[in-house]
Amino acid sequence: SQQGEEDPQALSIQEGENATMNCSYKTSINNLQWYRQNSGRGLVHLILIRSNEREKHSGRLRVTLDTSKKSSSLLITASRAADTASYFCATDKDDYKLSFGAGTTVTVRA
Amino acid sequence: KAGVTQTPRYLIKTRGQQVTLSCSPISGHRSVSWYQQTPGQGLQFLFEYFSETQRNKGNFPGRFSGRQFSNSRSEMNVSTLELGDSALYLCASRPSRSTDTQYFGPGTRLTVL
Numbered sequence: 520s521q522q523g524e525e526d527p528q529a530l531s532i533q534e535g536e537n538a539t540m541n542c543s544y545k546t547s548i549n550n551l552q553w554y555r556q557n558s559g560r561g562l563v564h565l566i567l568i569r570s571n572e573r574e575k576h577s578g579r580l581r582v583t584l585d586t587s588k589k590s591s592s593l594l595i596t597a598s599r600a601a602d603t604a605s606y607f608c609a610t611d612k613d614d615y616k617l618s619f620g621a622g623t624t625v626t627v628r629a
Numbered sequence: 630k631a632g633v634t635q636t637p638r639y640l641i642k643t644r645g646q647q648v649t650l651s652c653s654p655i656s657g658h659r660s661v662s663w664y665q666q667t668p669g670q671g672l673q674f675l676f677e678y679f680s681e682t683q684r685n686k687g688n689f690p691g692r693f694s695g696r697q698f699s700n701s702r703s704e705m706n707v708s709t710l711e712l713g714d715s716a717l718y719l720c721a722s723r724p725s726r727s728t729d730t731q732y733f734g735p736g737t738r739l740t741v742l
Contacts, residue, residue, distance in 0.1 A: 550729055559666075559717055561633075562733040607672065615685050615726050616662065619672035 525608060525620040533628050538595040540623040542608030543588075549613035551584055551591050556605045556622070565593075565606075598627045630656055633722050633734035641740045647708040650737045654701050654722030660684075661703040662731060663695060666717040675718075678703050679726050707739075715741045 525542045532538050542551070550569045554562040568575045568584045568591065575582045581594040595602055605624045609617040634653045642648050654661050662685075663675040674687040678697035695705040701722075707714055717738050721731035 552730070554733075559736075559738070561719060561735040562721075564730050564732065567729055609672075611729060615660075615677055616674040616687070617664075617672075617731065618674070619664075621671050 525606075525623045527623060528621070529624045529626070531626045531628060532598055534598060534600060536598055538598050538602070538625050538627075540593050540606055540625070542591045542593070542620050544591075544608075544610045544618075544620075545589065546610075546612060548586075548610045550611045551582075552609045552611065552617070553580075553582060553591075553593050554607045554609060554619075556607065557603075562607065595625075598625075600627050600629055603627045633720055633732055635718075635720050635734040635737050637737060638735065639738045639740075641742060642710050643742050644710055644712060646710050647706065648710060648739060649704055649706045650718055650720075650739070652703045652705075652720030652722075652734060654703070654720075655732055658722035658724050658732070659701050660723045660726050660728070661697060661701060662721045663703070663705050664719045664721065665689075666719060666736070667713075667715070672719075675705065677726075684726065710741045712741050715739060 552567045553565040556562050566577045566582050568582050579596045584591045605622045607622045608620045636651045660679045662677040666672045677685040681697045692708045697703045717736045719736045720734045723731050
């Protein structure tokens with residue numbers, strides 16, 4: 520069973536716009552991670568935020584974590600065509616395995 | 630360093646057959662995990678190996694098994710294949726069990742006819 524749920528399921532934006540996607544989870548976590556997947560290929564690790572952190576930045580990515588609401592958001596700023604992909608949140612409950620959400624499919628239109 | 634490699638990349642089998650998938654982790658990585666990705670169930674954890682021992686197992690039937698060798702390479706085996714086993718099988722490695730970030734391979738696309 521999946522730990523997290525993401526919304527929206529799909530997102531279509533214009534190049535240069537920002538993309539925001541959200542992830543909710545059910546149980547306490549050690550950390551939350553975001554991954555990108557292009558066309559059914561392998562997952563690429565984007566960013567990790569620990570349970571005692573509230574916000575983290577990496578390049579054009581900004582992640583927030585609200586443990587009281589058990590939710591996280593990923594913001595991609597100034598989107599590019601190359602950002603077209605599926606994005607997954609994954610929670611780590613300190614049990615050495617990741618529980619993934621269903622993913623958000625992002626399409627960036629030129 | 631070379632990334633995680635998985636072989637074969639694509640595989641077609643028929644129901645009832647068995648299959649073995651291989652994963653070579655990043656050099657120096659000793660923990661290897663396997664995940665199954667399907668359109669219906671999404672990404673699900675199969676099992677994790679560290680120091681040639683299975684440390685963790687997901688909720689999959691006994692038809693799914695795996696092993697890890699002394700060089701940290703791992704294989705997973707699925708016996709008596711069913712149509713529902715058609716999926717992308719992803720392998721991930723990390724230096725140790727205490728490392729949070731996992732590095733994924735490109736996956737093996739298994740189709741069961």
